[in-house]
Amino acid sequence: MRIGFIGLGAMGAGMAAQLLAAGHEVTVWNRSPEAAKALEAKGARVAATPADAARGEVVHSMLANDAAVREVIENGGVLDAMPRGSVHVNHATISIALAQELIAAHAERGIGYVAAPVFGRPEVAAAGNLNIVVSGDPAAVQRVQPLLDTLGQKVWPLGDDPIRAHILKIAGNFMIATAIESMAEASALTRSYGVSAGDFLEVMTGSLFASPIFKTYGGLIAEERYAPAGFKMSLGFKDVGLARSAAEAKRVPMPFASVVHDNLLEAMAAGDGDLDWSALARVAAGRAHLKDR
Amino acid sequence: MRIGFIGLGAMGAGMAAQLLAAGHEVTVWNRSPEAAKALEAKGARVAATPADAARGEVVHSMLANDAAVREVIENGGVLDAMPRGSVHVNHATISIALAQELIAAHAERGIGYVAAPVFGRPEVAAAGNLNIVVSGDPAAVQRVQPLLDTLGQKVWPLGDDPIRAHILKIAGNFMIATAIESMAEASALTRSYGVSAGDFLEVMTGSLFASPIFKTYGGLIAEERYAPAGFKMSLGFKDVGLARSAAEAKRVPMPFASVVHDNLLEAMAAGDGDLDWSALARVAAGRAHLKDR
Amino acid sequence: MRIGFIGLGAMGAGMAAQLLAAGHEVTVWNRSPEAAKALEAKGARVAATPADAARGEVVHSMLANDAAVREVIENGGVLDAMPRGSVHVNHATISIALAQELIAAHAERGIGYVAAPVFGRPEVAAAGNLNIVVSGDPAAVQRVQPLLDTLGQKVWPLGDDPIRAHILKIAGNFMIATAIESMAEASALTRSYGVSAGDFLEVMTGSLFASPIFKTYGGLIAEERYAPAGFKMSLGFKDVGLARSAAEAKRVPMPFASVVHDNLLEAMAAGDGDLDWSALARVAAGRAHLKDR
Amino acid sequence: MRIGFIGLGAMGAGMAAQLLAAGHEVTVWNRSPEAAKALEAKGARVAATPADAARGEVVHSMLANDAAVREVIENGGVLDAMPRGSVHVNHATISIALAQELIAAHAERGIGYVAAPVFGRPEVAAAGNLNIVVSGDPAAVQRVQPLLDTLGQKVWPLGDDPIRAHILKIAGNFMIATAIESMAEASALTRSYGVSAGDFLEVMTGSLFASPIFKTYGGLIAEERYAPAGFKMSLGFKDVGLARSAAEAKRVPMPFASVVHDNLLEAMAAGDGDLDWSALARVAAGRAHLKDR
Incomplete structure (x- = not known):
C-alpha cells in the first residue's frame, strides 16, 4: 500500500520500519531530517514537508503531544493535502479536546479518522509487538487493519467512535x-x-x-x-x-x-x-x- | 510430622487440609467447632483448646487479626503449652507492633518463631498454590520448609528477621x-x-x-x-x-x-x-x- | 475624573456606583444593557460598545474570567481605543498567563496597566468597603490611588509588578x-x-x-x-x-x-x-x- | 474553694497561678517537682503524690496526652482518692476513646466529670484569657463555673455530655x-x-x-x-x-x-x-x- 508516515521519534521510527519491512511503499517525514535519513536507507521515500507525506491512501502519524499534532497535522497542511477518501491513522496520545477537533476537521474534508494509540516502549515498537487500541469508522478501520496488524502483536477493536480509543x-x-x-x-x-x-x-x-x-x-x-x-x-x-x-x-x-x-x-x-x-x-x-x- | 493448626477460617481450613493430605499428623483447633469437624473427617485430631493443639513439633496459626492472635496465641495458652525447641509458624497478617511482641515472647520461651504470611484467596489456599513469604531463624525455617512447600506453589525466603516477611x-x-x-x-x-x-x-x-x-x-x-x-x-x-x-x-x-x-x-x-x-x-x-x- | 467602567455584574455595579457617588464622570458598558440602565439613573453615561467606554483618562474593568477579559478588553477594541498615557485598572481575578499577555499588550500601546483585584462580596463592594490589592507602574498607581481609595476600605500596595497583585x-x-x-x-x-x-x-x-x-x-x-x-x-x-x-x-x-x-x-x-x-x-x-x- | 491541680506544664502552671491569685486554696502536683516549687512561692500547697492533690472539692488536671492521663489519673490513684461528690475538671486534649473510659470510671465512683479543654497558648493561659469549652453534668458544671470563669476570658457551655467538649x-x-x-x-x-x-x-x-x-x-x-x-x-x-x-x-x-x-x-x-x-x-x-x- 502507499502510505505516509509522519513523526519518526523513538516510537515512530520503529513503527515506520515495520511497515517498510512488510513491503509497503512508505513516504516519511520528520521535523529533524536525521531520523528520515535512517529510514531512507531501509527503502523509505523522504518527504520535504508533512503535506508531501500525505498523498497516499493512508497516513499514519505518531507525534509527541497536542502542540505537535496541531502544528503538523492541522496547520502543516496534512489535512488539506490528503485525498478525499483516504484515511488518517493517529497513533498519538492526545487530549480529548483535540481529538474532538480532529474528528470534525476530518469529517469536513471527507477523510477517514482512525484513532489508534499504542502501548509499548520503543523496543516494543521496533519489534512490531505493540498493543494497539483502535476505534473509528468501521470501513476506515477495516482498510487499515492489515497495517495495524503489522505494527502490533495485538489490536484491540473498540468500536466506531474515535474518542473511545483515545x-x-x-x-x-x-x-x-x-x-x-x-x-x-x-x-x-x-x-x-x-x-x-x-x-x-x-x-x-x-x-x-x-x-x-x-x-x-x-x-x-x-x-x-x-x-x-x-x-x-x-x-x-x-x-x-x-x-x-x-x-x-x-x-x-x-x-x-x-x-x-x-x-x-x-x-x-x-x-x-x-x-x-x-x-x-x-x-x-x-x-x-x-x-x- | 506432628503438627498443630490453629485457626480454620476460609484460608486456614484449606491449608490444614493440604497438610493432612501430605500425610502429616495434624491436631486442629478453631473457635467455632464446625470447621474443625470438617477436618476431623479428613483425619485431623480435634483439640478442645488452643493449648491442646500446641503440643507438636510445629504449630501453624492462621488467625484473622491482631486481636485474635493476642487472644488465642498470647493469652490462650498456646505459647505456654509449646515445648521448648518447637516452632510456631505464623501465617497471619498482623501489625509490626504485635510481631515485635511475639518475637520477644517466643525468644523468652525458647520457641522458634517463623513469620510466613501468605498471598492468595481461599480457593488458592485449598489448592496448595499460595505464595508464601518467610523469614525467621534459619534453623527454624529449615525445619518447616517442607510444610511451607506443601502449602505454597512458591515460598519466598526473606532472611533471618521475622519482621521482614511481615x-x-x-x-x-x-x-x-x-x-x-x-x-x-x-x-x-x-x-x-x-x-x-x-x-x-x-x-x-x-x-x-x-x-x-x-x-x-x-x-x-x-x-x-x-x-x-x-x-x-x-x-x-x-x-x-x-x-x-x-x-x-x-x-x-x-x-x-x-x-x-x-x-x-x-x-x-x-x-x-x-x-x-x-x-x-x-x-x-x-x-x-x-x-x- | 473622566472614567470608563466596563463590567457591571454584582461586583462591578456597586463599584461604579461608588465612583459616581464620589463625583466622577463615569461612562459604563455592560454586555447586558439592564445593568447599565440602572447606573444611568445614578448619572452614568452609557456606552454602546466597550471601546466607547474606553476614552477617558482611566478605564476600570471588572469582568468575570479570562474568557470575558479576552473578549472584551483584548478583542473588543478597548485597548485600541484607549489613549496613549491613559491607565487601565483591572479588578478581575484572572490567570497569571493572561496577566502576562495583558502586561505586554498594554506596554506596547503605551497604556498603563494597574492590577487591582478586590476581596469582598457584592454588598461590600456596594458599600465601598472592599480590600483592594494593587501593583503596577508607580506613576500609574499614583494616578488611580484616589479612585481605589473610593472603592476600598483599605488599599494594599504591593509594588511595581502587576503580577504581584494578581x-x-x-x-x-x-x-x-x-x-x-x-x-x-x-x-x-x-x-x-x-x-x-x-x-x-x-x-x-x-x-x-x-x-x-x-x-x-x-x-x-x-x-x-x-x-x-x-x-x-x-x-x-x-x-x-x-x-x-x-x-x-x-x-x-x-x-x-x-x-x-x-x-x-x-x-x-x-x-x-x-x-x-x-x-x-x-x-x-x-x-x-x-x-x- | 479547696482545689487540687495536677499537671503544671507550660499551660497548667499559668492556670494554677490564676486560681491561686483568685484566692483559692490550691494543692498542686507535677511529675517534675520544679514547677510545683514555683507555685509554692505563690501560696500553693505541694502534694507528694497525685492522690494527695486529689482530696479537695474540685480537682483540675492539665496533662499532656492520653498516656499521661492514664498513668496519673486512672493508675496514679487520683480517682480512688477523690471523695464521692467531688468534681474532676479535665482540661486535657484527649482521645474520644479515653474520654469514654473516664466518663464510666467517674460515674462508677460517684465523682463528677467535667470536660473543659482549653484553646490558647501558654501566655494566654497565664493571663487567664483562655477560651474554654465545657460540657458535663449540669450540677457539676455549675459548681466549677466560677473556677472556669477565672481561667478563661470566655467559657463556652456545650451541654451535658462530656464528649461534646472533647x-x-x-x-x-x-x-x-x-x-x-x-x-x-x-x-x-x-x-x-x-x-x-x-x-x-x-x-x-x-x-x-x-x-x-x-x-x-x-x-x-x-x-x-x-x-x-x-x-x-x-x-x-x-x-x-x-x-x-x-x-x-x-x-x-x-x-x-x-x-x-x-x-x-x-x-x-x-x-x-x-x-x-x-x-x-x-x-x-x-x-x-x-x-x-
Whole structure:
C-alpha cells in the first residue's frame, strides 16, 4: 500500500520500519531530517514537508503531544493535502479536546479518522509487538487493519467512535502512573524496615503482580536506574494532565491522579524532570528521608 | 510430622487440609467447632483448646487479626503449652507492633518463631498454590520448609528477621488496594466517555496489566460483582491501617494509603463494609454520579 | 475624573456606583444593557460598545474570567481605543498567563496597566468597603490611588509588578476555599458525635477564627444556606483552577488545592455547581452519610 | 474553694497561678517537682503524690496526652482518692476513646466529670484569657463555673455530655492545623512569583483572615521563626491523630486531615519534630524547592 508516515521519534521510527519491512511503499517525514535519513536507507521515500507525506491512501502519524499534532497535522497542511477518501491513522496520545477537533476537521474534508494509540516502549515498537487500541469508522478501520496488524502483536477493536480509543489510552497511562507510585510508596515502607526495594519487588512482580508494567518499572525502581529515561517525568506529567483534563470535563474526581500530579510536580521542582518517571520512587523515599537513616 | 493448626477460617481450613493430605499428623483447633469437624473427617485430631493443639513439633496459626492472635496465641495458652525447641509458624497478617511482641515472647520461651504470611484467596489456599513469604531463624525455617512447600506453589525466603516477611505482606496488601483504586478511578473515567469498565479492563488486564491481581479484581469491577465478598472492605480497611501504622512508626508518608483509607471509610459509611473491596469502584463511580447520567 | 467602567455584574455595579457617588464622570458598558440602565439613573453615561467606554483618562474593568477579559478588553477594541498615557485598572481575578499577555499588550500601546483585584462580596463592594490589592507602574498607581481609595476600605500596595497583585488574589482565594473545606470536614466530624455545625462553628468563629471569612462561611454552613449562592461552586472551581495552573507553571505542589479541586468536582457532578461554594460542607457530610444516621 | 491541680506544664502552671491569685486554696502536683516549687512561692500547697492533690472539692488536671492521663489519673490513684461528690475538671486534649473510659470510671465512683479543654497558648493561659469549652453534668458544671470563669476570658457551655467538649476541642485543633497548611501552601505559591510570605500574609491576616490563629501562625511563617516551638510538630501530629481516630470510629472521611498527617510525618522524617508546627510552611516550600531557585 502507499502510505505516509509522519513523526519518526523513538516510537515512530520503529513503527515506520515495520511497515517498510512488510513491503509497503512508505513516504516519511520528520521535523529533524536525521531520523528520515535512517529510514531512507531501509527503502523509505523522504518527504520535504508533512503535506508531501500525505498523498497516499493512508497516513499514519505518531507525534509527541497536542502542540505537535496541531502544528503538523492541522496547520502543516496534512489535512488539506490528503485525498478525499483516504484515511488518517493517529497513533498519538492526545487530549480529548483535540481529538474532538480532529474528528470534525476530518469529517469536513471527507477523510477517514482512525484513532489508534499504542502501548509499548520503543523496543516494543521496533519489534512490531505493540498493543494497539483502535476505534473509528468501521470501513476506515477495516482498510487499515492489515497495517495495524503489522505494527502490533495485538489490536484491540473498540468500536466506531474515535474518542473511545483515545480515552482508553489516557486511562491506561494513568494506570501505569499509579502502578509506579504504588511501588514507590510500598518500597519506601519496606526499606524503612530493612527490606530493599529489590527484595520486595522481586516477590511482588514474580507473583501477584507478574505483568509487563510491574516487571519493567519494578526493575527500574529496584536498581534506581532512572537515566537515561525510557519515559520522562515531564511526559508522564503531561499524560497525567490529559487524564485530569478529561476527568474535569466530565466531572470525574480522581484523587489518585491528584496525588501523582503533585508528586511529579515535586520531582520536576527538584530538577528531575528528565529522569524516567519511575523516579517517583525517589520522591517517596526522599519524603521519608530514607537516605539519611 | 506432628503438627498443630490453629485457626480454620476460609484460608486456614484449606491449608490444614493440604497438610493432612501430605500425610502429616495434624491436631486442629478453631473457635467455632464446625470447621474443625470438617477436618476431623479428613483425619485431623480435634483439640478442645488452643493449648491442646500446641503440643507438636510445629504449630501453624492462621488467625484473622491482631486481636485474635493476642487472644488465642498470647493469652490462650498456646505459647505456654509449646515445648521448648518447637516452632510456631505464623501465617497471619498482623501489625509490626504485635510481631515485635511475639518475637520477644517466643525468644523468652525458647520457641522458634517463623513469620510466613501468605498471598492468595481461599480457593488458592485449598489448592496448595499460595505464595508464601518467610523469614525467621534459619534453623527454624529449615525445619518447616517442607510444610511451607506443601502449602505454597512458591515460598519466598526473606532472611533471618521475622519482621521482614511481615512488612512485605503489609506492603503487598497495600499494593493490592492501590491496584483496585487505580482500576476504580480509571474505569470511572472511561465510563464517563462511554467505554464500559469491562471493555476498558479487558484490554488492560489482557496486556500491560496481565497479572493475577488485576485479572481477579478487574473482573469483579467489570461485572460489579461485589457480593459475596472474597475479601471485605472492612478487612481491607484493617490491612491498609496496618500499612499506615507501620509507616507512621517509621515516619514514611504514603499519600496513596491516605486516599485509599479515606475511600474505604466512605464505603463503610455508606453501609458497604461487607462488600468485596473491589467495590472501591462503586465509590469512584458514585463520586462522579455516573448512575445519574 | 473622566472614567470608563466596563463590567457591571454584582461586583462591578456597586463599584461604579461608588465612583459616581464620589463625583466622577463615569461612562459604563455592560454586555447586558439592564445593568447599565440602572447606573444611568445614578448619572452614568452609557456606552454602546466597550471601546466607547474606553476614552477617558482611566478605564476600570471588572469582568468575570479570562474568557470575558479576552473578549472584551483584548478583542473588543478597548485597548485600541484607549489613549496613549491613559491607565487601565483591572479588578478581575484572572490567570497569571493572561496577566502576562495583558502586561505586554498594554506596554506596547503605551497604556498603563494597574492590577487591582478586590476581596469582598457584592454588598461590600456596594458599600465601598472592599480590600483592594494593587501593583503596577508607580506613576500609574499614583494616578488611580484616589479612585481605589473610593472603592476600598483599605488599599494594599504591593509594588511595581502587576503580577504581584494578581498572584496574591489567586492565593487568597485558595485560602478561602481551604477555610470552607476545613469547616466542612471539621463540622462533619463534630456532627457525627452529636455536636451541630452551628454549635461548633459558633465557638470557633467567636474565638480563634473570629475573622470575616470564617464568620461568613461558617454561618452559611451552620444554616445549610447554600442558595442563592453568593459565590458559586463553579466559580470557586475556576478560582482553585487558577491557583493550580499558577502553581503548575512554577512547579509548586499544593495538596490542599488538589483535595478542594476533587471535592468541588464531586459537587458539580452531583449537580450542585450553582450552589454557594460553602456547600463543600454538603460534600463532606455526604461522604460520611450523616443524613442516613 | 479547696482545689487540687495536677499537671503544671507550660499551660497548667499559668492556670494554677490564676486560681491561686483568685484566692483559692490550691494543692498542686507535677511529675517534675520544679514547677510545683514555683507555685509554692505563690501560696500553693505541694502534694507528694497525685492522690494527695486529689482530696479537695474540685480537682483540675492539665496533662499532656492520653498516656499521661492514664498513668496519673486512672493508675496514679487520683480517682480512688477523690471523695464521692467531688468534681474532676479535665482540661486535657484527649482521645474520644479515653474520654469514654473516664466518663464510666467517674460515674462508677460517684465523682463528677467535667470536660473543659482549653484553646490558647501558654501566655494566654497565664493571663487567664483562655477560651474554654465545657460540657458535663449540669450540677457539676455549675459548681466549677466560677473556677472556669477565672481561667478563661470566655467559657463556652456545650451541654451535658462530656464528649461534646472533647470532640469540639479535637475538631478545633484540626482546624488550626489546616489553617497553617493553607498558609504554607499559599505562601509557597506567592513566593514562587516573588511575593514574600510576609507581604502576602500581612494582607490576608490584616483583612479577611484577621483572627488570632492566622495572625499568630502567619507571623511565625512570615519570619520563619519555628524554634523555640510554641506547639511542636510532634504534638500537632498527635492532635491530628486524635481527629483521625475519632473520625475513623464514626466513619467520617477527612481528606484534609490525611494531607496534614502526611506532611507532619514528612517534617518529622526530616528531623523537624521539635519545631513549631507552623514549620509546615517549610515542608511546602521544600517540596517546591524554593530555596534552590
